[in-house]
Amino acid sequence: MAWLLLCAAGLILLWPWLRCLLRRIVMAAKLRRTAAGNGWTLKPARLLWFLSPNGGTRADCFIRGKTEDGERVYSIKLWASLFRMQNAYFIGSDPGTVRYKRIVPLAGRFGGKYGWELNEIAEGTGGGINMVTESREKKRPAVDYWSGAGGAYEVIPVLLFCPAPLNVAEARIVPLTHSTVERLPMFTRPADTTLSVRRLFDGDLLHEREFVFGTEAFLSELRHPHVGR
Numbered sequence: 001m002a003w004l005l006l007c008a009a010g011l012i013l014l015w016p017w018l019r020c021l022l023r024r025i026v027m028a029a030k031l032r033r034t035a036a037g038n039g040w041t042l043k044p045a046r047l048l049w050f051l052s053p054n055g056g057t058r059a060d061c062f063i064r065g066k067t068e069d070g071e072r073v074y075s076i077k078l079w080a081s082l083f084r085m086q087n088a089y090f091i092g093s094d095p096g097t098v099r100y101k102r103i104v105p106l107a108g109r110f111g112g113k114y115g116w117e118l119n120e121i122a123e124g125t126g127g128g129i130n131m132v133t134e135s136r137e138k139k140r141p142a143v144d145y146w147s148g149a150g151g152a153y154e155v156i157p158v159l160l161f162c163p164a165p166l167n168v169a170e171a172r173i174v175p176l177t178h179s180t181v182e183r184l185p186m187f188t189r190p191a192d193t194t195l196s197v198r199r200l201f202d203g204d205l206l207h208e209r210e211f212v213f214g215t216e217a218f219l220s221e222l223r224h225p226h227v228g229r
Contacts, residue, residue: 023162031063038223040064041065042061042062044060045062049078052078054078055140056077057141057144058143060076061076062149071152072228073149073154074221075155077143077159080161081163081164083165084165085105086166087101087102088169091172092173093142093207096139098140101133103118103130106130156228158212159206159212161212164215168199169200170206170207171198202217202218211227211228
């Protein structure tokens with residue numbers, strides 16, 4: 001009985017990683033099949049490229065082909081979101097950081113309504129107890145999308161999410177101006193900056209550097225290229 005409990009606990013702890021592995025294997029097969037079926041050539045940057053971690057500084061694979069405008073290369077960096085119920089916030093660049101905001105169901109079924117920034121906007125009807133947590137900011141090194149891309153006519157940098165989070169957001173640090181009617185707590189110093197957050201969708205530019213995609217949307221891009229035009 002104890003062994004069964006230990007195995008169950010281990011499976012629960014490892015499930016996000018196992019899910020990521022399965023999703024990545026399926027993604028790699030779909031990517032190769034769709035590329036070959038639409039006149040593209042997939043070139044991995046390394047062995048087991050589809051298992052690359054988030055923190056890499058080089059592209060993980062390249063997809064080369066021809067469009068109406070000439071030769072093109074999609075230079076792809078993979079990014080994994082281990083948990084489904086979370087947002088990924090990419091803050092600034094040179095250097096950049098990333099943090100996560102996640103809904104954690106604690107008891108009962110999921111019973112709340114949340115806005116895209118995971119702020120609860122209405123009470124649920126299922127009696128569930130949920131908690132929203134925020135991670136610390138982690139450094140995100142810049143990705144060199146051009147080394148290894150070759151002398152193509154056009155290089156399209158792609159940040160490909162697999163598994164994908166609930167939402168991807170671009171955040172910028174901007175000056176914070178307090179109004180004259182705002183009263184701050186005693187012995188506190190006004191913050192000099194705040195974050196301006198913008199939700200991103202498939203094909204949008206993140207900090208004007210890389211296009212963000214989920215798997216299915218990027219497969220559609222290979223069938224009907226449109227970004228960068």
